[in-house]
Amino acid sequence: xxxxxxxxxxxxxxxxxxxxxxxxxxxxxxxxxxxxxxxxxxxxxxxxxxxxxxxxxxxxxxxxxxxxxxxxxxxxxxxxxxxxxxxxxxxxxxxxxxxxxxxxxxxxxxxxxxxxxxxxxxxxxxxxxxxxxxxxxxxxxxxxxxxxxxxxxxxxxxxxxxxxxxxxxxxxxxxxxxxxxxxxxxxxxxxxxxxxxxxxxxxxxxxxxxxxxxxxxxxxxxxxxxxxxxxxxxxxxxxxxxxxxxxxxxxxxxxxxxxxxxxxxxxxxxxxxxxxxxxxxxxxxxxxxxxxxxxxxxxxxxxxxxxxxxxxxxxxxxxxxxxxxxxxxxxxxxxxxxxxxxxxxxxxxxxxxxxxxxxxxxxxxxxxxxxxxxxxxxxxxxxxxxxxxxxxxxxxxxxxxxxxxxxxxxxxxxxxxxxxxxxxxxxx
Numbered sequence: 001x002x003x004x005x006x007x008x009x010x011x012x013x014x015x016x017x018x019x020x021x022x023x024x025x026x027x028x029x030x031x032x033x034x035x036x037x038x039x040x041x042x043x044x045x046x047x048x049x050x051x052x053x054x055x056x057x058x059x060x061x062x063x064x065x066x067x068x069x070x071x072x073x074x075x076x077x078x079x080x081x082x083x084x085x086x087x088x089x090x091x092x093x094x095x096x097x098x099x100x101x102x103x104x105x106x107x108x109x110x111x112x113x114x115x116x117x118x119x120x121x122x123x124x125x126x127x128x129x130x131x132x133x134x135x136x137x138x139x140x141x142x143x144x145x146x147x148x149x150x151x152x153x154x155x156x157x158x159x160x161x162x163x164x165x166x167x168x169x170x171x172x173x174x175x176x177x178x179x180x181x182x183x184x185x186x187x188x189x190x191x192x193x194x195x196x197x198x199x200x201x202x203x204x205x206x207x208x209x210x211x212x213x214x215x216x217x218x219x220x221x222x223x224x225x226x227x228x229x230x231x232x233x234x235x236x237x238x239x240x241x242x243x244x245x246x247x248x249x250x251x252x253x254x255x256x257x258x259x260x261x262x263x264x265x266x267x268x269x270x271x272x273x274x275x276x277x278x279x280x281x282x283x284x285x286x287x288x289x290x291x292x293x294x295x296x297x298x299x300x301x302x303x304x305x306x307x308x309x310x311x312x313x314x315x316x317x318x319x320x321x322x323x324x325x326x327x328x329x330x331x332x333x334x335x336x337x338x339x340x341x342x343x344x345x346x347x348x349x350x351x352x353x354x355x356x357x358x359x360x361x362x363x364x365x366x367x368x369x370x371x372x373x374x375x376x377x378x379x380x381x382x383x384x385x386x387x388x389x390x391x392x393x394x395x396x397x398x399x400x401x402x403x404x405x406x407x408x409x410x411x412x413x414x415x416x417x418x419x420x421x422x423x424x425x426x427x428x
Contacts, residue, residue, distance in 0.1 A: 009186075011039070012041075014043060014113070016043045016113065018045045018090065018092060018096065025172060026127070030060040034061030034062075041062060041065075042057050043067070044065065045110050069109045082116040085117065087122060093129065098140060125152070131166070135169055149224075151228055156173070156383060197280065200282055201239060201242065202219070202245025203286075206290055210305070225406045226406065226409065227239050227251050232250060238270060242256070267330065268333050271335065277339065278421050279340075288320035289321060290318055340370075340420065341368045343370075343372070345373045352399075370420075372386055373400070388409060
């Protein structure tokens, strides 16, 4: 049994539930949170009571249980509860509830309260629970992505036995894992003094001619969501975002780039002119540029030219040359000698030692203060785990902080920023 933690400030937690076989499992979260000293009130859809009763939820420690939008004794409960809460969590979140919230529908107690709570600058968590086929339905995937883009922490699902007797993705996380996510969200540090943070997002393009280019598949989603997360925590966030990437929201400034040279120039301008405390290099930067193009005969040899179009019937050989490593040059560009740098490292290997070796090389070669690592083998539709290394890993024993989503990565970064990054003295 959990005991009240004297170091934990009591919080007001609004637990929202939609009808799922996972309701009974999810209700265990109420007792865990109340045993820690938090106040919990519950908002349900009518279908929840097909699985658990109001009396059961009250017996587990809920102060109140609401389900009727038109309750004559509490006609404004959806507004009052959203303002009362320090954190809102929808657990379990069914495909129906997720898609309705993403569409902005508000015709029951859960949807009206959730929408009323959005924009109040408080943590909002979504805990999906459903069959694999329902999770993979295009509308559900799009709704989960949309909710994450809006700054809502979407917890991943687990893989295992489902209520239908099948095995697959969609199983709700264990209560201990959900409780951990709630605690992390409540403990997200608020900055004593806002930092100036520069984040790069999206992928570069290296042009062959006016209509063709060499690029990558980066959408800029990770960097854009991190930017919003850090901005909402109170920091001053500036973004260098590729021209075709997801637009970062609620940040101080967005400057667009397209090619490697444009990104390099934008970084230098920003770091020379602005007292940046932290730079997060999340952009997917091309390792090569087009240095020459040979045609069918020597007279057709030329360099890449964005003012012309190469004949679609022409034979050609494209020569690539490596681009400089920007990450290792950021400190030299910056007018702040105490700037901190976070790099990203993508690998493709199942060997943990090889992953750690790649992270160690980035610490050593680029001189960064932290590395966000992910591996292509672990990324799938709806699943994008990260590992944040805040020190050079010497072995698997120092394998970093594992994060199952961009939201969790943002929380970990905020913790690291609060403990490791000091704002520059603006009076100097």
